[in-house]
Amino acid sequence: MTIPQQQRPPEELTPAAYGEGLPSPWYPSLQLPPPRRSYLWPLLCALLVLSAAVAVAGGVATAAALRGGGRAPTAATWVEVDAKAIDLVLQRRTEAVQRKDAEEWMADVDQRDPAFTKRQRQEFDNLTKLPFAQLEFERIPQSVVKMAAFLPPGAFEQYHAAVRVVPVTVRHRIDGVDSRPVATPWLAVFAFTGHKWVIAGDGAGKDLPTGEAGQPWDAAGPIAVVRNARVTAVISADTGPADGGQGLLELATTGLEQVAAVKPGGWDGKVLLTAVADRRIFDTYFAESQDRVAQVAAIAVPYYSAVVEWANRPAYATTRIVFNPSELSAAKGELQHDLTHEFTHAAMGPVTGPYTPRWVVEGFAEYVAYRDGHFAAAGIRQALGDLAITAFPDDKQFYEEPRNYVAGWLACRMIAEQYGQDKLVAFYEAFLRLSEVDSVAREVLGVTRAQLEQQWRDYVDAQRRG
Template identity: 70%
Template sequence: MLTALLAVSMLLAVGAVGAAAWVLRGRDGAPTASTWVDVRPEVGGKAIDDVLARHAAAVRSKSLDAWLADVDHSDPAFVKRQRQEFENLTKLPFAELSFERTVQSAPKMAAYLPSQLFDRYHAAVRVIAVTVRHRIEGVDSVPVATPWLAVFGYAGGRWVIAGDGAGKAMPTGAEGQPWDAGGPISVVRDDRVVAVLSADAADDGKALLKLAETGLRQVAEVRPSGWDGKVLLTAVTDKQIFDTYFAESQDRVAQVAAIAVPYYGSVAEWSARPAYATTRVVFNPAELTAPKAELQHDLTHELTHAAMGPVTGPYTPRWVVEGFAEYVAYKDGKYDAGGIRAVLGDLSIDTFPADKQFYEEPRNYIGGWLACRMIAEKYGQAKLIAFYEGFMRMSEIESVSREVLGVGRDQLEQQWRDYVAKQRA
């Protein structure tokens, strides 16, 4: 390799022909090599579409050779990861699976290009936005879209998969899917739950399914309709899978036992009006050894988020979302009044916490739970659910509270303060 290479990209058009020429130069400015790549959308795009189609077909036919045929073999570590990803994909019960190129602006995608891949391909490389459209058999009623930032390099006269995009601003779910686990996975299932675990933890699968079924029963007691009651649960020991969802707030990872991730029929960040499809539940691997009661509470909480996913929108306050999930998780009555007082401590109960500050104070979960419990006890559980659903039509607490409960925000907050004061007495 020369110590200094200048990659110059230029687009030539001769009649109906379009090509890009990458000219490599040494220190003295003399050209050392050049690569010509046809970049017309109908040519380059079609070639990449064909690679993606073959990739999906390889999973369906469980052909590792077909999968690796379109992978760059110059990086042994990447090839090893690709082998593992293929093995993981083939263990999942897909009813549908496709990899679809999704048109995005080149500058936007270039921000995700790892520098070492640019250096390796001397600019004959691009990041492609790929929608992984899939449906898990027995769980998903509609196809679910998850993002993949695939790096394609031009080598040997063709486009090959050379790596994955990187960066903190990647779309939700990129590198956070069960098949992205760095080690082998195992899959256990029953009629309503598909659980993905690390292969060396497969023996824990039955216990996890039992907890999930208990949680689903608790959720169904409060929310008997409006959700199909089925879920994909990821509980692998690969910490990176969970951490992906906290790329911009790593300080929160240790505070979160699990996360419910909404997914849509198209990747939300790449679509103007994505339609809700389902919610996946992902466990923090650090919490998988927690006591059974804690795991049960956490799982029921997240399953509640999944159940309310279809009626959770951008205007639903965080204290309602999290408070309602705690309301369902504590519905069995297994909590200690003295423990509530201790946890509340000196938490200020004045106005409902704003969304931006909600997660800065973990005790807001308790405050939100008590607010939801108060509404259920005073107005009835059906009114609590209607209150939650009201934010799909209205954006202000004042409007929703007046329509559903017959009181304004100020009065509702006063009722909440009085209720919390009784819990502290």
């Protein structure tokens, strides 16, 4: 999944240049769009099922594919995949976390690689810190050839034909946060060694499923969990905030209250926030554009009842918030804005569809974050600069121009002021049923798209004049 990016503006256009309470042209947060709902979706899922036990002859052919067309091992060296044995390993992992039994967890790990062994011990420790109401590891049948693309370097040479990348869904619920199970992906490398199947590594490479290696338990160091009735925050235990995360909880609670004032129902009203020092957790969502990671402060990631890349039309489950660790030292006002903005995405997640325009998604989040603010005309003029206000921003170019956030914010603010806040919420929700702005505007507001755009242009002109 391609994550839309934002560009950092010149130094003179940073948020600090506008003073307290003025909108900045750079809003360093974003939301992953939901999957397109189509009979062709998801195209990346070949839906080729790995049988419970691959025949020896088939295994040799697969081995050739794993080697990228190289010489396959002889049939005598091939070890059949025992799906039942792998399922038992996954079951034992669940039980080990529930019982907090580190020895049981490590018994199914190939410990010849010190670095991987250390990561596994840390992962177990992190998992036991999280307040799970439900946790299970489920093997998902997929094409063995497709999964071979995620074999880490050297794995085939070390284990030869007796190695597989097995897609696993980590199905879980966080106690006090999730009302329904959440599915996150894990690409587990299984190898047959010592007369049994063991976990020998993690999948690697490009095009990893969304969220792989980006979960709080994947952090390289120890985590700590701080929580209240509505927020569960995961921070680094050794390098976290000096106040133990209490300040972050207070800001998060205020953000949730601001969101609830606009969207009081229709969502859980609770969030899981990951704010750890390990950059990998955040960077994994930018695999195709690592150069732009520093430009984004936080990301809202929608999750579903099944892993999007492995299932057809999964149901929405929740939205997780992941912070860029370099942004956690930002000023209190900036953090408050970012949290409120991202929590708005979480609140609107259940009613965000594939046809909800980005200017509506991001503009609504800005409307909630700045709802109680008062802005001088000079600040709005400076924030917009020479941005042409003609037609609503197009989805494909939205993130290429940071000032589109300002344009979207003013469009949503205009709708709320001229038609009422409830109408703005209804306008957003209508895109679940309708795919065009014109249709939604006619049904909810009683105007055409052209009329709505003219109202928006007039409103922006008035705001610029003050």
